[in-house]
Amino acid sequence: MTFTRVLAAAALCAAVTVPLAAHHSAAMFDDEKVVELNGTIKEMQWTNPHIWIQVVVDNQGQKTEWSVEGGSPNTLSRNGWRSNTFKFGDPVTVRVNPMKDGTAAGQFIGAKFKETGKTIGRWE
Protein backbone atom coordinates (compact mmCIF):
# COMPACT_ATOMS: atom_id res chain seq x y z
CA MET A 1 0.00 0.00 0.00
CA THR A 2 1.54 3.25 -1.05
CA PHE A 3 -0.44 5.51 1.26
CA THR A 4 0.99 4.03 4.37
CA ARG A 5 4.55 3.50 5.32
CA VAL A 6 5.38 1.00 7.96
CA LEU A 7 8.19 2.45 10.02
CA ALA A 8 8.23 -0.63 12.23
CA ALA A 9 11.03 -1.48 14.60
CA ALA A 10 10.15 -2.06 18.19
CA ALA A 11 12.88 0.20 19.44
CA LEU A 12 11.56 3.13 17.46
CA CYS A 13 8.02 2.42 18.61
CA ALA A 14 9.06 2.34 22.23
CA ALA A 15 10.50 5.78 21.76
CA VAL A 16 7.48 7.36 20.14
CA THR A 17 4.46 5.65 21.66
CA VAL A 18 2.25 7.94 23.70
CA PRO A 19 0.35 6.41 26.62
CA LEU A 20 -3.31 7.25 26.14
CA ALA A 21 -4.42 7.25 29.76
CA ALA A 22 -7.14 5.13 28.26
CA HIS A 23 -10.34 4.05 29.91
CA HIS A 24 -10.07 0.67 28.20
CA SER A 25 -7.68 -2.11 27.34
CA ALA A 26 -5.24 -1.26 24.57
CA ALA A 27 -4.93 -4.89 23.51
CA MET A 28 -6.30 -4.12 20.04
CA PHE A 29 -3.36 -1.89 19.10
CA ASP A 30 -0.04 -3.15 17.81
CA ASP A 31 2.53 -1.06 19.63
CA GLU A 32 5.29 -2.92 17.79
CA LYS A 33 4.30 -1.14 14.61
CA VAL A 34 3.97 2.46 13.44
CA VAL A 35 1.93 3.40 10.38
CA GLU A 36 2.23 6.81 8.75
CA LEU A 37 -0.96 8.18 7.22
CA ASN A 38 -0.80 10.92 4.59
CA GLY A 39 -4.26 12.38 4.22
CA THR A 40 -6.71 15.11 5.11
CA ILE A 41 -8.77 15.68 8.21
CA LYS A 42 -12.45 14.83 7.92
CA GLU A 43 -13.33 15.48 11.55
CA MET A 44 -11.94 15.71 15.04
CA GLN A 45 -14.31 14.47 17.74
CA TRP A 46 -13.23 16.46 20.81
CA THR A 47 -15.03 14.23 23.28
CA ASN A 48 -14.52 12.12 26.36
CA PRO A 49 -13.37 9.54 27.14
CA HIS A 50 -11.13 9.86 24.06
CA ILE A 51 -10.77 12.20 21.18
CA TRP A 52 -11.02 10.72 17.69
CA ILE A 53 -9.41 12.07 14.55
CA GLN A 54 -10.97 10.92 11.30
CA VAL A 55 -8.35 11.00 8.55
CA VAL A 56 -9.14 10.31 4.90
CA VAL A 57 -6.26 8.83 2.94
CA ASP A 58 -6.49 8.97 -0.84
CA ASN A 59 -4.56 6.20 -2.52
CA GLN A 60 -4.76 6.96 -6.26
CA GLY A 61 -8.49 7.60 -6.09
CA GLN A 62 -9.28 4.93 -3.53
CA LYS A 63 -10.23 6.69 -0.33
CA THR A 64 -9.90 5.08 3.09
CA GLU A 65 -11.12 6.69 6.30
CA TRP A 66 -8.96 6.00 9.34
CA SER A 67 -10.20 6.35 12.92
CA VAL A 68 -7.40 7.56 15.15
CA GLU A 69 -7.88 7.45 18.90
CA GLY A 70 -6.19 9.94 21.21
CA GLY A 71 -6.25 10.77 24.92
CA SER A 72 -8.97 12.60 26.80
CA PRO A 73 -9.64 16.23 25.87
CA ASN A 74 -9.05 17.04 29.54
CA THR A 75 -5.44 15.90 29.54
CA LEU A 76 -4.75 16.99 25.98
CA SER A 77 -6.02 20.53 26.69
CA ARG A 78 -3.49 20.77 29.52
CA ASN A 79 -0.82 19.87 26.99
CA GLY A 80 -1.59 22.56 24.44
CA TRP A 81 -4.26 20.88 22.36
CA ARG A 82 -7.46 22.74 21.50
CA SER A 83 -10.83 21.60 20.22
CA ASN A 84 -9.92 22.94 16.77
CA THR A 85 -6.35 21.68 16.65
CA PHE A 86 -7.32 19.50 13.68
CA LYS A 87 -9.68 21.23 11.26
CA PHE A 88 -11.69 19.88 8.36
CA GLY A 89 -9.55 19.71 5.25
CA ASP A 90 -6.18 20.06 6.98
CA PRO A 91 -3.55 18.12 5.04
CA VAL A 92 -1.62 16.08 7.60
CA THR A 93 0.73 13.22 8.22
CA VAL A 94 -0.40 11.18 11.23
CA ARG A 95 1.54 8.39 12.89
CA VAL A 96 -0.39 5.66 14.69
CA ASN A 97 -0.01 2.28 16.30
CA PRO A 98 -2.47 0.42 14.07
CA MET A 99 -5.01 -2.16 15.12
CA LYS A 100 -3.61 -5.67 15.10
CA ASP A 101 -6.33 -7.00 12.81
CA GLY A 102 -5.50 -4.63 9.96
CA THR A 103 -8.54 -2.41 10.43
CA ALA A 104 -8.16 1.22 9.38
CA ALA A 105 -7.86 2.49 12.93
CA GLY A 106 -5.09 3.15 15.39
CA GLN A 107 -3.71 4.83 18.45
CA PHE A 108 -2.40 8.37 17.95
CA ILE A 109 1.33 8.96 18.30
CA GLY A 110 1.98 12.28 16.59
CA ALA A 111 1.09 14.40 13.59
CA LYS A 112 2.64 16.96 11.26
CA PHE A 113 0.62 19.69 9.56
CA LYS A 114 1.78 19.87 5.96
CA GLU A 115 0.96 23.55 5.42
CA THR A 116 2.85 24.87 8.43
CA GLY A 117 5.30 22.11 9.24
CA LYS A 118 4.17 22.23 12.86
CA THR A 119 3.98 18.98 14.77
CA ILE A 120 1.94 17.77 17.72
CA GLY A 121 2.32 14.73 19.91
CA ARG A 122 5.56 12.82 19.63
CA TRP A 123 7.35 13.45 16.39
CA GLU A 124 11.00 12.46 16.26
Added chain:
Amino acid sequence: MRTALLAAAACAIAIGVAAGQANKPASGELPDWSGVWQMVGPTVFDRASVQPQNGRAGDPGVREFPPLTDEYEAIYRKNIERIKAGTFPDPISVCGVPHGFPRIMNVPDVYEFAVTAAATYVLAENGPGIARIYTDGRKHPPAEELWGTYTGASIGHWEGDTLVFETRGLKESRDNDVIIDRTGLVLSDAARVTTRLRKASDTMLEAVMVIEDAKALKAPWKVTKQYRKMPAGTWAWDYGCAENNRNPISGSGKTLTIGPNGKPLDKNTE
Protein backbone atom coordinates in the same frame (compact mmCIF):
# COMPACT_ATOMS: atom_id res chain seq x y z
CA MET B 1 -35.51 27.06 83.40
CA ARG B 2 -33.41 29.81 81.81
CA THR B 3 -30.34 28.60 83.69
CA ALA B 4 -30.91 25.03 82.51
CA LEU B 5 -31.17 26.16 78.88
CA LEU B 6 -28.00 28.22 79.13
CA ALA B 7 -26.18 25.27 80.67
CA ALA B 8 -27.36 22.96 77.91
CA ALA B 9 -26.28 25.45 75.24
CA ALA B 10 -22.87 25.90 76.83
CA CYS B 11 -22.48 22.13 77.04
CA ALA B 12 -23.39 21.72 73.37
CA ILE B 13 -20.89 24.41 72.34
CA ALA B 14 -18.18 22.80 74.45
CA ILE B 15 -18.82 19.38 72.89
CA GLY B 16 -18.81 20.87 69.41
CA VAL B 17 -15.57 22.71 69.98
CA ALA B 18 -13.94 19.61 71.42
CA ALA B 19 -15.11 17.48 68.48
CA GLY B 20 -13.90 20.10 66.03
CA GLN B 21 -10.49 20.30 67.65
CA ALA B 22 -10.18 16.53 67.56
CA ASN B 23 -10.69 16.57 63.81
CA LYS B 24 -8.15 19.26 63.06
CA PRO B 25 -4.37 19.06 62.77
CA ALA B 26 -2.30 20.02 65.79
CA SER B 27 -1.61 23.40 64.24
CA GLY B 28 -5.29 24.19 64.65
CA GLU B 29 -5.64 24.83 60.95
CA LEU B 30 -6.57 22.49 58.19
CA PRO B 31 -3.73 21.82 55.75
CA ASP B 32 -3.72 23.54 52.40
CA TRP B 33 -4.09 20.86 49.73
CA SER B 34 -5.61 23.26 47.23
CA GLY B 35 -4.72 23.14 43.58
CA VAL B 36 -4.69 20.41 40.98
CA TRP B 37 -2.52 17.32 41.35
CA GLN B 38 -1.41 14.54 39.06
CA MET B 39 -0.36 11.05 40.06
CA VAL B 40 3.32 10.35 39.55
CA GLY B 41 4.01 7.50 37.14
CA PRO B 42 1.82 5.09 35.22
CA THR B 43 -1.25 3.26 36.50
CA VAL B 44 0.48 0.16 37.83
CA PHE B 45 -0.82 0.12 41.41
CA ASP B 46 2.27 -1.29 43.13
CA ARG B 47 5.20 0.10 41.16
CA ALA B 48 7.62 -1.28 43.75
CA SER B 49 6.89 -4.89 42.82
CA VAL B 50 5.84 -4.74 39.17
CA GLN B 51 7.61 -7.04 36.74
CA PRO B 52 9.00 -6.31 34.29
CA GLN B 53 10.14 -3.05 35.81
CA ASN B 54 8.33 -0.11 34.21
CA GLY B 55 5.79 -2.54 32.74
CA ARG B 56 2.48 -0.91 31.87
CA ALA B 57 -0.78 -2.09 33.40
CA GLY B 58 -2.67 -3.96 30.72
CA ASP B 59 0.33 -5.08 28.70
CA PRO B 60 0.55 -8.87 28.40
CA GLY B 61 2.65 -10.51 31.10
CA VAL B 62 2.92 -7.48 33.37
CA ARG B 63 2.17 -8.26 37.01
CA GLU B 64 2.79 -7.19 40.57
CA PHE B 65 3.65 -9.32 43.59
CA PRO B 66 1.39 -8.58 46.56
CA PRO B 67 1.35 -11.30 49.24
CA LEU B 68 -1.66 -13.06 47.72
CA THR B 69 -3.23 -16.17 49.14
CA ASP B 70 -3.20 -19.24 46.90
CA GLU B 71 -6.83 -18.65 45.97
CA TYR B 72 -6.27 -15.05 44.89
CA GLU B 73 -2.95 -15.82 43.20
CA ALA B 74 -4.87 -18.31 41.07
CA ILE B 75 -7.47 -15.65 40.26
CA TYR B 76 -4.70 -13.20 39.35
CA ARG B 77 -2.99 -15.72 37.07
CA LYS B 78 -6.26 -16.45 35.34
CA ASN B 79 -6.78 -12.74 34.74
CA ILE B 80 -3.23 -12.40 33.42
CA GLU B 81 -3.98 -15.12 30.87
CA ARG B 82 -7.15 -13.28 29.85
CA ILE B 83 -5.09 -10.13 29.31
CA LYS B 84 -2.76 -12.08 27.02
CA ALA B 85 -5.83 -13.24 25.08
CA GLY B 86 -7.20 -9.71 24.86
CA THR B 87 -10.36 -10.66 26.75
CA PHE B 88 -9.88 -8.88 30.08
CA PRO B 89 -11.95 -5.72 29.87
CA ASP B 90 -11.51 -2.80 32.19
CA PRO B 91 -14.81 -2.49 34.10
CA ILE B 92 -14.74 1.29 33.75
CA SER B 93 -14.93 0.89 29.96
CA VAL B 94 -18.71 0.76 30.28
CA CYS B 95 -18.62 4.36 31.50
CA GLY B 96 -20.95 3.96 34.43
CA VAL B 97 -19.18 2.57 37.46
CA PRO B 98 -16.62 4.19 39.74
CA HIS B 99 -13.03 3.04 39.90
CA GLY B 100 -13.58 2.13 43.52
CA PHE B 101 -11.09 2.13 46.35
CA PRO B 102 -8.11 1.84 46.38
CA ARG B 103 -8.05 2.20 42.59
CA ILE B 104 -9.29 5.77 42.80
CA MET B 105 -5.85 6.64 44.20
CA ASN B 106 -4.29 5.23 41.01
CA VAL B 107 -5.93 6.87 38.04
CA PRO B 108 -4.72 9.09 35.19
CA ASP B 109 -5.74 12.67 34.49
CA VAL B 110 -5.77 14.89 37.61
CA TYR B 111 -7.00 15.15 41.20
CA GLU B 112 -8.29 17.73 43.63
CA PHE B 113 -8.31 17.24 47.40
CA ALA B 114 -10.98 19.25 49.20
CA VAL B 115 -10.28 19.48 52.93
CA THR B 116 -12.97 20.58 55.36
CA ALA B 117 -13.34 20.05 59.09
CA ALA B 118 -16.10 17.51 58.60
CA ALA B 119 -14.75 15.60 55.63
CA THR B 120 -12.04 15.42 53.01
CA TYR B 121 -13.05 14.70 49.43
CA VAL B 122 -10.75 13.09 46.89
CA LEU B 123 -11.98 14.25 43.50
CA ALA B 124 -10.54 12.29 40.61
CA GLU B 125 -11.16 13.93 37.27
CA ASN B 126 -11.15 10.52 35.59
CA GLY B 127 -14.37 9.17 36.86
CA PRO B 128 -16.93 9.04 38.16
CA GLY B 129 -14.44 9.26 40.99
CA ILE B 130 -15.13 10.69 44.43
CA ALA B 131 -13.90 9.31 47.74
CA ARG B 132 -15.52 10.78 50.85
CA ILE B 133 -13.49 10.61 54.04
CA TYR B 134 -15.55 11.66 57.03
CA THR B 135 -13.74 13.34 59.92
CA ASP B 136 -16.78 14.57 61.84
CA GLY B 137 -16.44 12.02 64.58
CA ARG B 138 -18.78 9.39 63.20
CA LYS B 139 -17.88 5.72 63.29
CA HIS B 140 -18.06 3.11 60.55
CA PRO B 141 -21.56 1.69 60.22
CA PRO B 142 -21.99 -1.64 62.00
CA ALA B 143 -21.37 -4.65 59.80
CA GLU B 144 -25.08 -5.39 59.39
CA GLU B 145 -25.65 -1.89 57.99
CA LEU B 146 -22.73 -1.99 55.58
CA TRP B 147 -22.74 -3.51 52.13
CA GLY B 148 -20.04 -3.77 49.53
CA THR B 149 -19.68 -0.64 47.43
CA TYR B 150 -17.02 0.38 44.94
CA THR B 151 -15.49 3.07 47.14
CA GLY B 152 -16.56 1.72 50.54
CA ALA B 153 -16.91 3.76 53.72
CA SER B 154 -13.97 5.87 54.90
CA ILE B 155 -13.57 7.32 58.39
CA GLY B 156 -10.60 9.50 59.19
CA HIS B 157 -8.84 11.60 61.79
CA TRP B 158 -5.91 13.98 61.75
CA GLU B 159 -2.51 13.15 63.18
CA GLY B 160 -0.78 16.49 62.82
CA ASP B 161 -1.02 17.34 59.13
CA THR B 162 -1.57 13.72 58.14
CA LEU B 163 -5.06 12.48 57.37
CA VAL B 164 -5.34 8.89 58.56
CA PHE B 165 -8.37 6.99 57.36
CA GLU B 166 -9.67 3.47 57.19
CA THR B 167 -11.81 2.24 54.34
CA ARG B 168 -14.16 -0.70 54.77
CA GLY B 169 -17.22 -2.11 53.06
CA LEU B 170 -15.59 -2.65 49.69
CA LYS B 171 -17.33 -4.53 46.96
CA GLU B 172 -16.02 -7.99 46.18
CA SER B 173 -14.89 -8.44 42.62
CA ARG B 174 -17.43 -10.62 40.86
CA ASP B 175 -16.31 -11.53 37.38
CA ASN B 176 -13.79 -8.69 37.64
CA ASP B 177 -16.39 -5.95 37.89
CA VAL B 178 -14.03 -4.02 40.15
CA ILE B 179 -10.25 -4.21 39.85
CA ILE B 180 -7.23 -2.53 41.42
CA ASP B 181 -5.49 -1.98 38.14
CA ARG B 182 -5.41 -3.28 34.62
CA THR B 183 -2.88 -6.02 35.38
CA GLY B 184 -5.88 -7.96 36.68
CA LEU B 185 -5.43 -7.54 40.45
CA VAL B 186 -8.56 -7.89 42.58
CA LEU B 187 -9.37 -7.93 46.30
CA SER B 188 -12.16 -9.55 48.31
CA ASP B 189 -14.97 -8.02 50.34
CA ALA B 190 -12.84 -8.57 53.44
CA ALA B 191 -10.41 -5.86 52.34
CA ARG B 192 -9.68 -2.96 54.67
CA VAL B 193 -7.34 -0.18 53.72
CA THR B 194 -5.60 2.18 56.12
CA THR B 195 -4.34 5.26 54.30
CA ARG B 196 -2.04 8.00 55.54
CA LEU B 197 -2.40 11.03 53.27
CA ARG B 198 -0.10 13.99 53.77
CA LYS B 199 1.73 16.75 52.02
CA ALA B 200 5.28 15.50 51.72
CA SER B 201 6.45 18.82 50.28
CA ASP B 202 4.93 21.97 48.84
CA THR B 203 4.56 20.22 45.50
CA MET B 204 3.93 16.62 46.47
CA LEU B 205 1.11 14.79 48.22
CA GLU B 206 1.75 11.24 49.36
CA ALA B 207 -0.67 8.42 50.16
CA VAL B 208 0.69 5.41 52.00
CA MET B 209 -1.85 2.61 51.94
CA VAL B 210 -1.73 -0.58 53.96
CA ILE B 211 -4.17 -3.14 52.65
CA GLU B 212 -5.36 -6.04 54.78
CA ASP B 213 -7.59 -8.73 53.36
CA ALA B 214 -8.16 -11.98 55.25
CA LYS B 215 -9.29 -13.74 52.06
CA ALA B 216 -6.96 -12.33 49.44
CA LEU B 217 -3.75 -11.48 51.31
CA LYS B 218 -1.40 -13.50 53.54
CA ALA B 219 0.09 -10.33 55.03
CA PRO B 220 -0.53 -6.57 54.96
CA TRP B 221 0.38 -5.03 51.61
CA LYS B 222 1.89 -1.54 51.67
CA VAL B 223 1.69 0.66 48.59
CA THR B 224 2.72 4.30 48.22
CA LYS B 225 1.33 6.68 45.62
CA GLN B 226 2.45 10.26 45.02
CA TYR B 227 0.73 13.24 43.42
CA ARG B 228 2.62 16.19 41.96
CA LYS B 229 1.11 19.67 42.08
CA MET B 230 0.27 21.11 38.69
CA PRO B 231 1.04 24.76 37.83
CA ALA B 232 -1.17 27.37 39.48
CA GLY B 233 -4.33 27.97 37.52
CA THR B 234 -4.53 24.46 36.09
CA TRP B 235 -8.10 23.40 35.39
CA ALA B 236 -9.78 20.11 36.15
CA TRP B 237 -12.62 19.38 33.76
CA ASP B 238 -15.81 17.44 33.47
CA TYR B 239 -15.21 13.84 32.36
CA GLY B 240 -18.31 12.55 30.65
CA CYS B 241 -17.14 9.05 29.86
CA ALA B 242 -20.36 8.09 28.08
CA GLU B 243 -20.20 11.18 25.83
CA ASN B 244 -18.60 9.31 22.95
CA ASN B 245 -17.48 5.87 24.09
CA ARG B 246 -16.31 4.13 20.96
CA ASN B 247 -14.87 1.19 22.88
CA PRO B 248 -17.68 -1.07 24.10
CA ILE B 249 -17.07 -4.60 25.39
CA SER B 250 -18.08 -7.74 23.46
CA GLY B 251 -19.70 -10.77 25.06
CA SER B 252 -16.33 -12.49 25.33
CA GLY B 253 -14.71 -9.51 27.06
CA LYS B 254 -12.96 -8.12 24.01
CA THR B 255 -12.68 -4.33 23.77
CA LEU B 256 -14.16 -3.27 20.44
CA THR B 257 -13.52 -0.19 18.34
CA ILE B 258 -16.53 1.58 16.85
CA GLY B 259 -16.21 3.32 13.51
CA PRO B 260 -17.68 6.64 12.40
CA ASN B 261 -20.81 4.84 11.18
CA GLY B 262 -21.54 3.48 14.65
CA LYS B 263 -20.60 -0.11 13.79
CA PRO B 264 -17.60 -2.07 15.08
CA LEU B 265 -14.50 -1.80 12.95
CA ASP B 266 -13.06 -5.03 14.37
CA LYS B 267 -12.89 -7.95 11.98
CA ASN B 268 -13.81 -10.31 14.82
CA THR B 269 -16.32 -8.88 17.24
CA GLU B 270 -16.48 -11.93 19.55
